Amino acid sequence: MTATDTRLEVDRIRFFEALADEMNADPTRFEVLGDVDMSIALVMRRPTGDAFRAQLVFDGIRCDGVDEIGEGDERQAHCWLEGDLADWQAMFANIVENGRAVGRQTINSLTLVGDRITVHGADPLGVDRFFRYNQTVQALLDGAAAVAAAPG
Amino acid sequence: MTNVATPDAYANLPETNPLGFPLDWSWLRGSKSEWGVQPKPSSRGLTMMDIAVGAYGEVPDEPPRRTMAPRGCDIEDPTPDMGYILNKKSQVWSDNVRELYEEAVARQWSATRDIPWGELQELPDDVEHAICQLCTFLSEVEMIAADLPAKWMWRMNHDFLEAKMFLCTQIMDEARHSEVFRKRALANGGGLLKSKAAGTELLRSILQAKTYTQASSLMHLLGEGFVLDIFRMGELISPTDVEKRIFRMAMQDEARHVAYGTLHLRYAVEHDPDVAEEIHEALDHGEMVLMEVGTQPDLTTALATLLAGGVENIETEGFPLQSQLSVKLLTSYLARCERAGLNRVQRTLLPLDLLGIDPDTFTPAA
Numbered sequence: 001m002t003a004t005d006t007r008l009e010v011d012r013i014r015f016f017e018a019l020a021d022e023m024n025a026d027p028t029r030f031e032v033l034g035d036v037d038m039s040i041a042l043v044m045r046r047p048t049g050d051a052f053r054a055q056l057v058f059d060g061i062r063c064d065g066v067d068e069i070g071e072g073d074e075r076q077a078h079c080w081l082e083g084d085l086a087d088w089q090a091m092f093a094n095i096v097e098n099g100r101a102v103g104r105q106t107i108n109s110l111t112l113v114g115d116r117i118t119v120h121g122a123d124p125l126g127v128d129r130f131f132r133y134n135q136t137v138q139a140l141l142d143g144a145a146a147v148a149a150a151p152g
Numbered sequence: 153m154t155n156v157a158t159p160d161a162y163a164n165l166p167e168t169n170p171l172g173f174p175l176d177w178s179w180l181r182g183s184k185s186e187w188g189v190q191p192k193p194s195s196r197g198l199t200m201m202d203i204a205v206g207a208y209g210e211v212p213d214e215p216p217r218r219t220m221a222p223r224g225c226d227i228e229d230p231t232p233d234m235g236y237i238l239n240k241k242s243q244v245w246s247d248n249v250r251e252l253y254e255e256a257v258a259r260q261w262s263a264t265r266d267i268p269w270g271e272l273q274e275l276p277d278d279v280e281h282a283i284c285q286l287c288t289f290l291s292e293v294e295m296i297a298a299d300l301p302a303k304w305m306w307r308m309n310h311d312f313l314e315a316k317m318f319l320c321t322q323i324m325d326e327a328r329h330s331e332v333f334r335k336r337a338l339a340n341g342g343g344l345l346k347s348k349a350a351g352t353e354l355l356r357s358i359l360q361a362k363t364y365t366q367a368s369s370l371m372h373l374l375g376e377g378f379v380l381d382i383f384r385m386g387e388l389i390s391p392t393d394v395e396k397r398i399f400r401m402a403m404q405d406e407a408r409h410v411a412y413g414t415l416h417l418r419y420a421v422e423h424d425p426d427v428a429e430e431i432h433e434a435l436d437h438g439e440m441v442l443m444e445v446g447t448q449p450d451l452t453t454a455l456a457t458l459l460a461g462g463v464e465n466i467e468t469e470g471f472p473l474q475s476q477l478s479v480k481l482l483t484s485y486l487a488r489c490e491r492a493g494l495n496r497v498q499r500t501l502l503p504l505d506l507l508g509i510d511p512d513t514f515t516p517a518a
Binding site for chain 1: 195248255258259260380384385388396403406407408410411484490491
């Protein structure tokens with residue numbers, strides 16, 4: 001699988017439901033990272049001009065809310081991550097290839113430089129939540145490796 | 153659930169012990185506190201938010217006593233005065249403090265066990281020196297965020313228990329940060345390098361602040377905000393996964409401290425608007441000292457070396473990336489100030505223009 005492989009349909013709500021299922025099925029892994037209280041939205045801008053938007057709601061060591069949301073609804077989340085679909089695909093391809101995000105494809109790296117995926121929040125404290133729970137978010141995203149490997 | 157004691161309940165209990173000393177059954181016969189409160193655990197267990205119910209959840213703006221008695225209990229009169237000087241809720245409180253305490257407890261980690269020390273690799277000499285210099289700086293500055301709460305906590309009215317509990321977690325966090333950076337400096341065959349006067353000057357400014365709220369503005373908002381951004385940079389400056397892991401874990405802790413400070417200052421300003429000028433004055437001074445620290449040649453060269461992956465690319469990669477990240481650092485700080493109810497954009501003496509930040513067009517939302 002190469003960095004541009006797009007076999008994973010990351011701009012689909014079922015993909016994020018699968019990531020949440022991976023997280024919820026592995027409490028041991030997430031318990032050591034600690035509880036989370038955060039809603040986070042992801043915005044993937046498609047080349048066609050529209051965008052896919054998903055909101056994830058974390059509670060404790062579970063991701064219990066996965067919903068596709070409409071334009072502008074990301075502002076209701078504590079924070080949101082926004083980038084072109086191709087950059088999201090590259091990030092997930094890196095995860096699938098390595099079993100986890102490595103190098104500058106971690107979500108913290110991508111948002112730190114901010115030239116591809118950016119972090120936003122209507123409130124700076126919402127953005128700070130992204131930093132407070134960063135490793136849990138990364139672990140959830142890293143679940144893409146298991147999702148890709150799953151049959152079907 | 154036991155019923156509330158009635159006046160004649162337990163009427164026949166002995167009045168003295170076998171040695172003839174008087175016994176006190178007042179705790180059993182009914183005390184002047186709330187009985188029958190039974191908070192229910194949430195999905196995460198029994199949290200501090202869950203038990204903040206009834207009178208036990210009410211934090212007074214100005215507690216009538218200065219005692220260490222647990223808030224909500226029946227306090228014997230007279231009771232010794234503990235001499236607290238922070239007796240207004242606005243002086244220490246933040247509305248997120250219970251949640252932050254629970255989060256801190258749930259997200260503790262071990263610098264001994266949770267860092268893959270065995271994966272350290274031999275690094276180029278300049279890179280090893282640079283990471284050791286950065287770790288020397290961080291090991292020094294992190295401990296101030298333990299010393300400072302310790303200085304003030306015993307002066308805080310005990311009715312503000314949750315704030316004190318949160319600060320206890322901060323002290324533990326900072327001890328661990330000081331530990332982990334010390335360990336990293338030593339663990340790969342390098343060592344502790346230079347400690348510069350400017351860094352110590354900043355620490356002294358924070359420790360000597362006249363009020364806790366001034367100290368909090370210097371430490372939580374300014375100092376820890378600055379360090380939080382260095383930790384975020386960890387992704388870019390870490391030569392190996394070992395350092396990345398260190399910075400990622402420390403980042404999460406630091407963001408909690410910043411979140412407490414930001415909302416503490418907001419609470420303070422909302423409940424006592426006069427305190428805003430006091431905070432501004434502290435930040436006027438603190439920003440200048442921090443700028444000296446942030447621009448001290450040893451720290452900037454070490455950071456730029458790490459950003460560039462070595463000294464050979466420092467001018468083409470290290471310094472440009474450092475400038476780019478400095479803009480993020482300052483805009484994050486200014487946004488947090490706004491959230492705290494403090495408009496620093498027009499007042500700050502930080503060289504915003506040098507970094508291309510226009511005060512007239514700056515918007516605080518990230």
